[in-house]
Amino acid sequence: MPKNSKGREIAEIIPEKCIGCQLCVGECPVGAIVMEDGVAKIDPEACIGCGRCFDVCPADAIIFEKPRKKRMTGVGQAPVPVDEYKGVAVFIEIREGKGAEVSWELVGKARELAGKLNTQVLGFILGTDIKPVGEEAIAYGCDVVYMIDAPLLKAYLPKVYGNALVHLLEQVKPEILLLGATPLGRDLASVSATRCETGLTADCTGLDIDLQGRLLLMTRPTFGGNIMATILCRNHRPQMSTVRPRVMKLPEKDGSRRGEIHTLDFAAPEDNLPRIIDFIATPVEADAEDITSAPVLVVVGKGACDTRHLPMFRELADLMGGAVACSRPVVQAGLLPYERQVGQTGKTVAPKIYIGIAVSGAVQHLVGMQSSDKIIAINTDRNAPLVRIADYALIGDYTEMVPRLIKGIEARIQSFEGKASKR
Amino acid sequence: MHIVCCVKQVPDTTQVKIDPETNTLIRSGVESICNPYDLVAAEVAVQLTERYGGKVTVISMGPPQAESALRECLALGAKEAILLSDRAFAGADTLATSYTLSQTISRIAAVNPVHLVICGKQAIDGDTAQTGPGIATRLGYSQFTYVSEVVSVDVENNTIKVKREIEGGSELIEGTLPALLTVELGLGIPRYASLPELARALRQDIEVWGAGEIGALPERLGLRGSPTSVHRIFAPPVREGGRVFDSTENTERAIEDFVEVFFEKESPLLEHLLSQDKG
Numbered sequence: 075m076p077k078n079s080k081g082r083e084i085a086e087i088i089p090e091k092c093i094g095c096q097l098c099v100g101e102c103p104v105g106a107i108v109m110e111d112g113v114a115k116i117d118p119e120a121c122i123g124c125g126r127c128f129d130v131c132p133a134d135a136i137i138f139e140k141p142r143k144k145r146m147t148g149v150g151q152a153p154v155p156v157d158e159y160k161g162v163a164v165f166i167e168i169r170e171g172k173g174a175e176v177s178w179e180l181v182g183k184a185r186e187l188a189g190k191l192n193t194q195v196l197g198f199i200l201g202t203d204i205k206p207v208g209e210e211a212i213a214y215g216c217d218v219v220y221m222i223d224a225p226l227l228k229a230y231l232p233k234v235y236g237n238a239l240v241h242l243l244e245q246v247k248p249e250i251l252l253l254g255a256t257p258l259g260r261d262l263a264s265v266s267a268t269r270c271e272t273g274l275t276a277d278c279t280g281l282d283i284d285l286q287g288r289l290l291l292m293t294r295p296t297f298g299g300n301i302m303a304t305i306l307c308r309n310h311r312p313q314m315s316t317v318r319p320r321v322m323k324l325p326e327k328d329g330s331r332r333g334e335i336h337t338l339d340f341a342a343p344e345d346n347l348p349r350i351i352d353f354i355a356t357p358v359e360a361d362a363e364d365i366t367s368a369p370v371l372v373v374v375g376k377g378a379c380d381t382r383h384l385p386m387f388r389e390l391a392d393l394m395g396g397a398v399a400c401s402r403p404v405v406q407a408g409l410l411p412y413e414r415q416v417g418q419t420g421k422t423v424a425p426k427i428y429i430g431i432a433v434s435g436a437v438q439h440l441v442g443m444q445s446s447d448k449i450i451a452i453n454t455d456r457n458a459p460l461v462r463i464a465d466y467a468l469i470g471d472y473t474e475m476v477p478r479l480i481k482g483i484e485a486r487i488q489s490f491e492g493k494a495s496k497r
Numbered sequence: 498m499h500i501v502c503c504v505k506q507v508p509d510t511t512q513v514k515i516d517p518e519t520n521t522l523i524r525s526g527v528e529s530i531c532n533p534y535d536l537v538a539a540e541v542a543v544q545l546t547e548r549y550g551g552k553v554t555v556i557s558m559g560p561p562q563a564e565s566a567l568r569e570c571l572a573l574g575a576k577e578a579i580l581l582s583d584r585a586f587a588g589a590d591t592l593a594t595s596y597t598l599s600q601t602i603s604r605i606a607a608v609n610p611v612h613l614v615i616c617g618k619q620a621i622d623g624d625t626a627q628t629g630p631g632i633a634t635r636l637g638y639s640q641f642t643y644v645s646e647v648v649s650v651d652v653e654n655n656t657i658k659v660k661r662e663i664e665g666g667s668e669l670i671e672g673t674l675p676a677l678l679t680v681e682l683g684l685g686i687p688r689y690a691s692l693p694e695l696a697r698a699l700r701q702d703i704e705v706w707g708a709g710e711i712g713a714l715p716e717r718l719g720l721r722g723s724p725t726s727v728h729r730i731f732a733p734p735v736r737e738g739g740r741v742f743d744s745t746e747n748t749e750r751a752i753e754d755f756v757e758v759f760f761e762k763e764s765p766l767l768e769h770l771l772s773q774d775k776g
Contacts, residue, residue, distance in 0.1 A: 470744030
């Protein structure tokens with residue numbers, strides 16, 4: 075271990091591993107660490123060799139070899155008595171009088187988490203005339219539903235919804251609260267987490283439990299999807315997380331499930347609230363297909379961005395009962411509309427079968443499709459990122475391969491139908 | 498009208514990569530830029546002062562180098578800039594960040610009343626979109642996220658009318674000032690600064706405030722004030738590649754092989770799909 079001129083053993087940073095999170099900068103008791111070019115740097119003369127930077131570094135970017143145990147970092151404000159908080163709660167968003175699909179996906183995930191914690195799944199519902207949604211919540215897996223049914227909750231206003239949700243959180247005290255990462259969910263999550271002074275992690279793609287500390291392990295992509303980070307909220311409750319639609323699996327609905335429904339009142343905020351003057355629905359195109367719900371997607375990449383071949387891609391999609399989607403360059407070129415873009419700045423999809431035609435597979439595209447069941451990649455480049463992760467890689471010119479593929483699949487479908495009619 | 502803009506310096510994330518073998522960052526050539534959403538926020542703020550009069554103050558929390566993000570905004574036409582730089586701010590999550598920024602805005606407003614706070618919808622390094630609503634909640638301001646158009650501001654009657662993008666469409670909504678907006682990228686195109694503006698931006702003094710200047714409670718700042726902490730980082734899971742069918746020799750043959758294997762291995766999936774299709 076290196077020593078400074080005072081003979082003190084000091085900590086050392088491995089610049090290649092540093093993620094620039096600045097945790098060590100905040101933790102260092104003597105201000106010996108500064109950020110330089112996005113990387114933490116230790117002033118060897120100022121370092122007192124206490125090793126606190128080593129303890130907080132999430133990236134193992136600090137070398138500190140004095141024998142000591144890596145302690146759990148007890149940071150934060152006065153911790154709350156975490157034992158008083160029980161249950162995994164899901165905020166159930168209402169869309170056109172029904173529960174949003176993402177909310178049911180989260181109820182499914184909450185069941186799994188609650189199973190590990192040996193606790194209950196709680197549904198939180200805010201709105202007007204929401205009784206049927208409460209019953210649906212139980213069918214999807216909630217044990218207890220808490221709702222606030224008030225005319226003021228008809229449309230979303232941050233202060234009103236914030237008051238209502240914080241009231242539920244204070245009354246029910248769940249240890250975990252999950253919300254869909256929709257425009258409403260993200261907004262409301264931040265308002266409530268701020269009011270409760272608790273931790274909130276956005277856009278998680280993985281949720282699990284650390285049983286020892288009853289902690290929610292919240293994993294999310296960061297740095298544009300190039301790095302995954304697992305985040306903890308140790309000393310504050312509830313542990314809050316938003317999750318994007320279609321990341322978790324939609325559970326089966328079971329009408330025979332039983333549960334309790336409680337209705338609560340709340341104090342509406344009294345100051346002059348914003349007034350919604352008008353709602354302008356986005357016009358639905360005549361040929362609009364929702365690429366997030368198609369079981370099969372034929373995805374057009376930059377290398378197949380050619381108007382002449384679009385009918386061929388449609389034919390393949392129709393044959394399989396699917397839809398045509400694309401990567402970002404294809405939208406930029408104007409071949410297909412933004413509604414059909416897959417990827418970080420487009421939509422997250424998880425079809426049964428994903429067929430990428432000349433899609434190279436930039437990381438921003440991959441984060442939007444990697445939970446597809448089966449991936450087929452058609453590309454001339456054997457080393458394209460999508461080809462390397464594909465379950466089936468077809469190497470060659472798509473203009474020659476796709477027509478033959480269509481013929482081959484047609485023949486198979488006919489034989490399927492033949493079999494079916496014999497049955 | 499006095500508008501405060503909150504901006505963040507971020508790494509140009511499209512360039513940050515992780516080496517899956519060594520699990521280390523490849524950061525060669527990664528530049529720091531002003532978050533693109535925040536540049537739009539600054540542009541919108543300047544346009545509003547051009548329409549209604551007044552001035553724009555930009556603030557940014559970060560290391561001393563974050564000063565360059567503030568200068569980008571000064572070049573767009575912001576009049577004042579304050580850099581929030583203090584070791585006590587380091588390691589902040591969104592809760593501690595919104596506390597620091599709201600304390601700062603309170604201090605600014607005590608001297609020169611604030612009508613509007615404008616933030617970018619989200620920062621490209623974290624994509625959380627949490628800081629804006631957090632600031633509005635702490636300050637008790639009217640909150641309008643995902644704003645795609647500022648229809649009108651009426652300082653005399655203390656009202657603002659905006660269009661917001663929400664699930665399934667957009668809403669036209671009116672509320673009272675002071676208000677906080679978070680803006681979509683499409684709301685404005687940051688202008689090219691003129692040479693005199695650029696020169697002014699480079700020469701202007703930027704005040705640096707620390708925990709003392711904003712009257713903050715130390716236990717609510719930075720690492721200490723952050724309930725969340727990073728537990729570990731890793732490269733995204735990589736899906737294993739499967740079978741490769743090469744058609745460079747014989748296209749016909751490669752496709753036949755593929756269809757054969759595909760329909761054999763995936764027959765339950767395909768039969769289900771194709772029968773559903775018929776139904």
